[in-house]
Amino acid sequence: MYRLFLALRYLLSRPINLLGMAGITISVWALIVVVAVFTGFLDVVERHVHAANADIVVVDLPSWSDSRRLMKALRDDPQVAGTAPRLLHYGLLLRPGHRPPPAPLPGRSALHGGDQPFLFVQGIDPRAEATVTGFAAWFTDPEIPAELRANDQPLLPRGGLPTVLVSLHRMQKDGLAPGDKVVLTTARLEADTKGNRTPRKVQIELVVAGAFKTAHSGFDGNTVFVAQETLQRELFPDQPDVAQEIAVRVHDQAQLDETAARLQRIVLRTVERDFEGWGQVLTWRQKNGPFLESVQHQRALMQIVLIVIMVVAAFLMLATLSMMVNEKVADIGILCALGGTPLGVTQVFLACGLVITACGVALGTAGGIVTGVYLEEVRQCVRWLTGIDLFPIDVYNLDRVPCSIDPLWLLQVAGMAFATGLVVSSLPALRAARHDPLVSLRAG
Amino acid sequence: MSPPVLQAKALAKSYRLGKNEIPVLRGIDLSLAAGETVALLGASGAGKSTLLHLLGLLDAPTAGEVHYDGERVDQRPVGQRATLRHRQVGFVFQFYHLIPELTALQNVLLAHMMATSVWSWWGRRKRCRAEAQALLEQVGLGERLHHRPNELSGGERQRVAIARALLAQPKAVLADEPTGNLDSNTARDVVDLMFSIQRQRGLAFLLVTHDEKLAQRCHRVVRMQDGVVVS
Numbered sequence: 001m002y003r004l005f006l007a008l009r010y011l012l013s014r015p016i017n018l019l020g021m022a023g024i025t026i027s028v029w030a031l032i033v034v035v036a037v038f039t040g041f042l043d044v045v046e047r048h049v050h051a052a053n054a055d056i057v058v059v060d061l062p063s064w065s066d067s068r069r070l071m072k073a074l075r076d077d078p079q080v081a082g083t084a085p086r087l088l089h090y091g092l093l094l095r096p097g098h099r100p101p102p103a104p105l106p107g108r109s110a111l112h113g114g115d116q117p118f119l120f121v122q123g124i125d126p127r128a129e130a131t132v133t134g135f136a137a138w139f140t141d142p143e144i145p146a147e148l149r150a151n152d153q154p155l156l157p158r159g160g161l162p163t164v165l166v167s168l169h170r171m172q173k174d175g176l177a178p179g180d181k182v183v184l185t186t187a188r189l190e191a192d193t194k195g196n197r198t199p200r201k202v203q204i205e206l207v208v209a210g211a212f213k214t215a216h217s218g219f220d221g222n223t224v225f226v227a228q229e230t231l232q233r234e235l236f237p238d239q240p241d242v243a244q245e246i247a248v249r250v251h252d253q254a255q256l257d258e259t260a261a262r263l264q265r266i267v268l269r270t271v272e273r274d275f276e277g278w279g280q281v282l283t284w285r286q287k288n289g290p291f292l293e294s295v296q297h298q299r300a301l302m303q304i305v306l307i308v309i310m311v312v313a314a315f316l317m318l319a320t321l322s323m324m325v326n327e328k329v330a331d332i333g334i335l336c337a338l339g340g341t342p343l344g345v346t347q348v349f350l351a352c353g354l355v356i357t358a359c360g361v362a363l364g365t366a367g368g369i370v371t372g373v374y375l376e377e378v379r380q381c382v383r384w385l386t387g388i389d390l391f392p393i394d395v396y397n398l399d400r401v402p403c404s405i406d407p408l409w410l411l412q413v414a415g416m417a418f419a420t421g422l423v424v425s426s427l428p429a430l431r432a433a434r435h436d437p438l439v440s441l442r443a444g
Numbered sequence: 445m446s447p448p449v450l451q452a453k454a455l456a457k458s459y460r461l462g463k464n465e466i467p468v469l470r471g472i473d474l475s476l477a478a479g480e481t482v483a484l485l486g487a488s489g490a491g492k493s494t495l496l497h498l499l500g501l502l503d504a505p506t507a508g509e510v511h512y513d514g515e516r517v518d519q520r521p522v523g524q525r526a527t528l529r530h531r532q533v534g535f536v537f538q539f540y541h542l543i544p545e546l547t548a549l550q551n552v553l554l555a556h557m558m559a560t561s562v563w564s565w566w567g568r569r570k571r572c573r574a575e576a577q578a579l580l581e582q583v584g585l586g587e588r589l590h591h592r593p594n595e596l597s598g599g600e601r602q603r604v605a606i607a608r609a610l611l612a613q614p615k616a617v618l619a620d621e622p623t624g625n626l627d628s629n630t631a632r633d634v635v636d637l638m639f640s641i642q643r644q645r646g647l648a649f650l651l652v653t654h655d656e657k658l659a660q661r662c663h664r665v666v667r668m669q670d671g672v673v674v675s
Contacts, residue, residue, distance in 0.1 A: 001560045006554075333541065336502060337500070338535075339527065339530025339558045339612075341523050438502060441502075
């Protein structure tokens with residue numbers, strides 16, 4: 001009984017021990033909150049990315065492949081719910097006579113995009129596209145103001161000119177409105193008489209059909225949609241059925257990877273065998289792998305940084321406990337005289353460290369959970385008090401700060417904190433036990 | 445005839461200082477019967493305190509034996525020696541050695557807590573508390589139960605230390621110059637108290653002192669010089 005009793009008395013009579021407890025509390029709190037935000041953010045980003053992508057895409061299709069035959073072969077798979085052909089190109093989209101702005105800072109477009117005029121141009125069949133993605137809902141999104149909305153058939157030519165769907169953000173930024181004329185400047189490779197392929201400038205005059213909006217602002221900012229036949233006519237005039245990519249929707253998301261593997265075999269059978277490397281099948285997660293992994297890497301880096309904070313807190317606890325052992329040398333002698341053993345003395349100081357750790361972990365975990373649950377309210381409160389927005393949700397197309405508390409992570413953090421507390425408590429506790437009780441009594 | 449409560453047989457202790465062996469005790473024979481009071485007299489460095497620590501099992505002898513109730517105990521494992529120390533002897537030191545964070549009552553109760561687990565403590569705490577309180581009242585500190593050591597005078601602190609030494613109902617009390625840090629009036633009161641309790645409880649009482657007058661109040665006086673008993 002004396003071990004716990006004395007440990008509590010020592011702790012309560014020395015406010016400096018609160019430093020160690022505060023260090024553990026803060027590090028546990030930060031590990032829970034920051035990782036919860038990153039996990040929530042990753043969940044949201046994955047949802048947004050998936051919302052802007054087909055479940056599976058077949059990419060790098062050769063120009064000589066028979067896309068109709070390939071799509072039919074893909075649709076024969078029982079898991080395939082729909083397919084859509086796509087042409088993909090790059091280009092500058094500007095108002096007639098306008099010069100492109102300077103290049104944006106590198107990396108800016110990964111999450112929010114929209115800063116650069118150099119775009120992915122997707123040539124799609126609107127009907128087929130609506131069967132594989134949420135395309136039909138993208139240009140009827142309630143956030144699109146009425147004056148920027150496209151009609152029911154947005155990619156039908158208007159006034160003899162092909163049309164283009166531009167993201168809501170880009171339209172607002174560039175001051176575009178439905179009916180405005182824009183020019184898409186791109187190039188196609190043409191072979192000369194000697195067989196050399198040289199780029200040739202292509203300019204396509206387009207009419208803005210209206211705005212679209214997906215949940216993934218990075219996709220919106222860098223993408224425009226035109227009709228597939230528009231790109232085919234200008235870039236592949238000799239190949240009426242050309243498709244560079246086939247988007248696929250599956251019935252069961254849980255079997256996505258198995259379905260992708262099966263479709264890969266179908267593609268290899270269908271596309272000419274002599275040209276291996278063509279026709280790669282990617283799930284939406286694989287296609288956006290580098291981007292999703294970058295968020296995961298950021299989360300892992302934050303975990304490392306915060307674990308270092310926990311180690312610093314542990315050193316703080318080690319320092320305060322070591323000071324306490326030095327001050328309590330006389331008590332060690334008294335305890336031995338009263339019938340205590342070196343093990344008992346160890347346990348007194350070990351109990352001090354473990355009580356500090358337990359309180360720090362309990363407070364940090366409770367604080368972390370409460371902060372996580374009310375994170376949006378905390379953000380609003382901080383913004384109201386200081387004007388500082390800790391998490392600009394508009395940038396990431398969110399309605400509140402994402403937060404996902406993983407019970408397993410809570411256990412891992414608590415376990416890590418306890419293990420650290422045990423190690424740093426053991427060192428001064430063992431040192432206390434090595435004190436000769438007679439020397440300790442003389443010191444008193 | 446019952447065996448002595450404490451007995452030292454040819455007890456020797458030396459310390460190593462570099463290559464040199466410094467003998468502190470050289471073959472001490474001493475026994476202490478129940479109800480007997482013995483004074484250890486001697487100059488500083490005579491080995492009185494060392495003998496006290498060896499008898500209290502706080503230190504291990506270089507040679508010789510320590511017996512409690514006729515059984516040799518100095519070679520027992522650390523845990524057993526600690527238990528014996530708790531049950532058999534109570535220490536009173538010159539500098540009181542109270543724990544400053546605890547009140548007088550808690551300092552005394554600590555003696556009970558030493559041999560009690562957390563779970564059994566909850567069942568016994570009221571009884572233990574009553575015993576500690578009664579003991580503090582017996583030593584005249586009934587009004588000072590909740591005072592910390594720094595709020596007590598030297599004499600009061602020593603009374604708390606006496607109460608703490610007696611709570612576990614030991615058979616012997618080993619007092620190392622218990623009045624060495626007190627003025628003469630307070631010292632007399634404390635000594636009166638100790639002898640009174642010793643008589644009531646029939647304790648074996650070993651008193652280390654420089655004070656010849658105080659030593660004469662004991663049944664027996666043992667004089668030490670350079671690590672040996674001279675008379």
